Amino acid sequence: MEVTDSGLREPAMQLKNVRKEFYSRKSNAIRGVDVAVAVDDVSLEIYPGESLGLVGESGSGKSTVGRLMLRLLEPTNGQIYLSGNDITKLNRRKMRRLRGQVQAVFQDISGSLNPKITIGKLLAEPLEFHSTLNKSQREIRVRELIELVGLSVHHLARYPYELSGGQRQRVSIARALATQPKVLVLDEPVSALDVSTQSQVVNLLQELQERLKIACLFIAHDLFIVHHVCNRIAVMYLGSIIEIGSAEQVYSSPRHPYTQALISAIPHPNPTIELNRKRIVLEGEIPTPTNIPSGCRFHTRCPYVMDICKTVEPTLEEYEDGGRVACHLHIEGPKLGGKSVDSLRDSLVK
């Protein structure tokens, strides 16, 4: 696994204290607005050739982070840097020139490809806007791209509906790679696929990412896949990053009780192991972003909640291995000091 030496290299993409609010008319009232804080003070960086996994439940703000990176949304506060340049305030025309450098693959396979044009045209389109290649050069590049994602030249004349889900997602990936982006935002790229094709696309993404040295943000709800593909994992809860660290550390020895519960919720596909496994079932549901709990935002569902958690918001505490966690357990109370929260598990699991 790659170690990120923040001193030496420049991140391909960096968010500094980014906040995003959405407004809606107050329910049950004539006046006033509800403010939903979808992303609350998020800072992260992705280095070239690195892939960062962003996991969380629906409503945690993970897709909003992706959209902010793509500048499909404007942040309320904070800065966004692309290869060291602040792109937060760039106007539309300047931003359009940079669009080729930050590309995206989305979950909705049929919604991402124009049904009326052929695969060949779909792949040539980004090149017309974002490259200086002439027509015959573009044709060569399109052929390269289709083979890069494991399809063949005869697919170029087909229309999206003639391809299977997995093949269409390969086309989306090829299209995102057409302009040789520095940053790729993958928002649940395999969630809509069948189990047997899911792993094909995961393998392809991993191979391409290693070969092309792109910085990837891999947004997913499935911790297992993220653990497999990514170097680092960030866990979001209600708009905020509550734990971030190497994929191995976050997955094998989670420090935050929420990360622990998320991992414990993945059923093991072997009945002998599954039946003897201790499961943590969280109570309640994720609160709404219009009404974020005081103190630690997870305290309403946390099995280890202490008094301090209800009033004081924990900050991200950094440990020697580079992992960071926002949880009072590590400083107050049992003073875990960066150890896995798993040691507390036996005290309360049935």
Place this chain on the structure above:
Amino acid sequence: MMTSNLSGRKLLKIENLTLKLPTEKGWIQILEDVNFEIDKGEVLGLAGESGSGKSLTALAIMNLLPRNAQVSGSIEFGGLNLLELSTKDMRSIRGREIGMVFQEPMSSLHPSWTVGEQISEVIRTHEKVSRKAAWSRSVQMLALMDIPNPAERAKQYAFQFSGGMQQRVMMAIALSCNPKLLIADEPTTALDATIQAQIMEIIQSMQKEREMAILFITHDLGVLASLAQRILIMYAGQLIELADASVIFDDPLHPYTQGLILSAPHPGMKGGKLPSIKGDPPRLGRLPSGCRFHPRCEFALEICKVEAIPVTQTPDGRTVRCIRSDELMLGKQIEVAVS
């Protein structure tokens, strides 16, 4: 009203179920010769990918297939062939003897009826009870599903509930008349991991408490591991393997089952490439000749490409549709991959 007399251990028996649906290009076969049984109080897991026919099998049991469907075979439930029942008789079974929960609770719930009214309706359709008694039972059902403030929540509408809470309401409706069989079609697929764990706990405890049989349909084998006693795998409209949950994960007999197990999230595996099955599931109406899995099978022989493969029984009572199952030793490869 008709009552089914259930006797013996068998609750449901499906024999030679074949289903065709018309399209512009003619009839396409959705299910072919599906055979299985469910015992009283048993949980049978039904797994397969999209297009494998698992949901239409469930709809066939509920007699909810499209009018223009061509069905043959029999679905026996407590001495009755459900496929031959009149609409009225079927209605007395649906909701009372067999309950059903679907993937999308929001589209299954009525948007302009309160949740309590929807549960009461089911109770009053099947039992002679007063409005008041039905309402208080509705509240009890919501409480049983661990919904906080059930008395208040019963007066609310579906849109006021979150996805996980809506699925609890669906469960309350499905279980309100104490059915002998619950059909759960991907009930947790649309939910977040932590909410999925909550719903699975409820399903499991209700099943134990009421000794209710469940047909649990999913694409996620992991969900079935701790829930099901037996697991049935479908591929392209055919049953391809049926075995006890305790053996199928360690020792699958069909290459497709093995592929599914290996490509499912496996916390033990780390690094390198994820095992996958090459190619895509076949499209309905364009099924391959011979064994329907042969274009994706790494063990396919010439004969697999031409001859339809029958279902066979192994000496130890397992069912599989593969002519090479006894020589392949697929379990060995899983051992290697996991260790």
